[in-house]
Amino acid sequence: MIRKSVAEILADHVTFELEAIDRMYLNAYVPGLQTGAGFAYFVKRQLGAIVPSTHVVAPLSERFVTAIEQFVKTAQVDLVTFEKQQRKDDVAQAYRARFAGDEGVLFVGKAQEKASVFRTEKRRDAQGKTYPWIIRSTAMVNHYYFYILDRDFGPLFIKFCSYFPYAAKLCLNGHEWLKRQLTQRGIPFEPLENGIRTSDQATRVQRIADTLDAPKIDAVFRKWLRRLPHPFTVAHRKAGYRYHLSILQSEFALTQVLDRPVTGRVFFEEVIRENLDIGRPDQMQLIFNRRVSRRTPGRFRTRVLTEGVVPALHVDDKKSKVKQYHKEGQALRTETTINDTYDFAIGRALHNLPALREIGFAANRRLLHVEALSHDCLIGEDHLDAVSQPVVVQAQRAAGLRFGDRRVLALMQTLCLFAVSPTGFRHRDVRTAVAQLLARDAALYTASQMTYDLRRLRMHGVIERVPDSHRYRITDRGAKIAMLYVRLHARGFRPAASLPTSGSARGRRTFEQLNTALTNFLQEARLVA
Numbered sequence: 001m002i003r004k005s006v007a008e009i010l011a012d013h014v015t016f017e018l019e020a021i022d023r024m025y026l027n028a029y030v031p032g033l034q035t036g037a038g039f040a041y042f043v044k045r046q047l048g049a050i051v052p053s054t055h056v057v058a059p060l061s062e063r064f065v066t067a068i069e070q071f072v073k074t075a076q077v078d079l080v081t082f083e084k085q086q087r088k089d090d091v092a093q094a095y096r097a098r099f100a101g102d103e104g105v106l107f108v109g110k111a112q113e114k115a116s117v118f119r120t121e122k123r124r125d126a127q128g129k130t131y132p133w134i135i136r137s138t139a140m141v142n143h144y145y146f147y148i149l150d151r152d153f154g155p156l157f158i159k160f161c162s163y164f165p166y167a168a169k170l171c172l173n174g175h176e177w178l179k180r181q182l183t184q185r186g187i188p189f190e191p192l193e194n195g196i197r198t199s200d201q202a203t204r205v206q207r208i209a210d211t212l213d214a215p216k217i218d219a220v221f222r223k224w225l226r227r228l229p230h231p232f233t234v235a236h237r238k239a240g241y242r243y244h245l246s247i248l249q250s251e252f253a254l255t256q257v258l259d260r261p262v263t264g265r266v267f268f269e270e271v272i273r274e275n276l277d278i279g280r281p282d283q284m285q286l287i288f289n290r291r292v293s294r295r296t297p298g299r300f301r302t303r304v305l306t307e308g309v310v311p312a313l314h315v316d317d318k319k320s321k322v323k324q325y326h327k328e329g330q331a332l333r334t335e336t337t338i339n340d341t342y343d344f345a346i347g348r349a350l351h352n353l354p355a356l357r358e359i360g361f362a363a364n365r366r367l368l369h370v371e372a373l374s375h376d377c378l379i380g381e382d383h384l385d386a387v388s389q390p391v392v393v394q395a396q397r398a399a400g401l402r403f404g405d406r407r408v409l410a411l412m413q414t415l416c417l418f419a420v421s422p423t424g425f426r427h428r429d430v431r432t433a434v435a436q437l438l439a440r441d442a443a444l445y446t447a448s449q450m451t452y453d454l455r456r457l458r459m460h461g462v463i464e465r466v467p468d469s470h471r472y473r474i475t476d477r478g479a480k481i482a483m484l485y486v487r488l489h490a491r492g493f494r495p496a497a498s499l500p501t502s503g504s505a506r507g508r509r510t511f512e513q514l515n516t517a518l519t520n521f522l523q524e525a526r527l528v529a
Helices: 006-012 036-045 054-075 088-098 174-185 202-209 214-227 234-238 261-274 281-288 350-373 381-388 406-416 427-437 447-459 476-497 505-524
Strands: 014-029 078-081 104-124 130-150 154-161 168-173 190-192 195-198 244-258 300-307 310-317 320-327 331-338 391-393 396-398 463-465 472-474
Touching (some): 006 261, 006 350, 014 350, 054 104, 088 130, 088 154, 154 214, 320 350, 406 427, 406 447, 406 476
Parallel strands (some): 078 104
Antiparallel strands (some): 391 396
């Protein structure tokens, strides 16, 4: 197959494309029972305790566990005790394969896991008298997993902690929900594992995928709460002690099905070669569209993992990540996983799902844009000559941006960091970076010099001013120019500058061989026409 750039592959070899919510892992909690004061109020008002103590809720926990055991007998499902390090998904998959109905509880799993619980400790007052005090602590307690096959959502599970305040978890998959919606509507499709491979009604499939929202997720949780054993009585629920859902982890997937398996391998060859630095903090600022500074906590890195011959690119940012891999040898899957919504100044409540999906899908697209931009930077000789020469715009003259000039190269390299930033950049954003690339103290690269450089970049059409602001943004043409300058210098001229010179015949032959190899390399790297 002829070598092609990322942009060409995405434009010419994608046969089906789908954006959809993938895995959702949610926390179910009772807001009034998250503090010691809330616990004390509950046991006094709902359980009639004079002195608040965790011993008072023990009968409530015993009743809940008994109800689960009775449910297992009545529903005639297995109670499976998970072994240590046993893969729960493998057990669930085996039960799904044997399940004949279209909806129901497959089995109930039991495992000891760490949980946040309330404990009673003794304290002494100023007179030396002891009194009970409620504190938050952790303990290894039994958790019960209800593995379910839902008519609308497909496989999911709800996990309950058996200890007060009975925190619960809900795990479901948006692609499984989508498959069932398509089946119910009679829309033909070819499935992928955890995805859709193709459909002749692609627009309609995408429209349905977009309708998965917070109310639907909340509704399926309430549906099964009514059917499963509940840790709180009807009286408690009427008093307002009801579960609320918050987002622990959310995955947003972009699936692009490719025409041939070899196309996917070519894509990753290009991506791995060109974008191993995508996990640098400056690149994460472009992908996630948030400001990253030296004080920003967290880990930023890029990992390229290879299992067999299938590569996977992982970009980590604090508690979130973007993963890209060749799914089943058929599709390019780009996934953004958000593990902490506060990384993006968004609350965890389920009603924030629209804001999160906007961030997740935008991060997927931005990653692809960064990858494509690094491959498509040829601009033509006439454009290159024009930007290298002085220019006159409305009777104002600006110096040319000569290739090889150290200051120009520092400007271009800095602009690459802002190539896809939707908010643009300010004078002060680029001045420090340019000074560092010039190996100067920021005070030696003055504000007036920065203003002069921004002016000539603007007059050459490399950047433009954002209307009604003091910010700039790089133009499409400017992005190509910046990429071309930086890549050509780094790959062509910098290695050649370090070659030893020799006047002997052997030295000339060696130099000619190297020059030929360098020319071939530049052609392969798409740096020459």
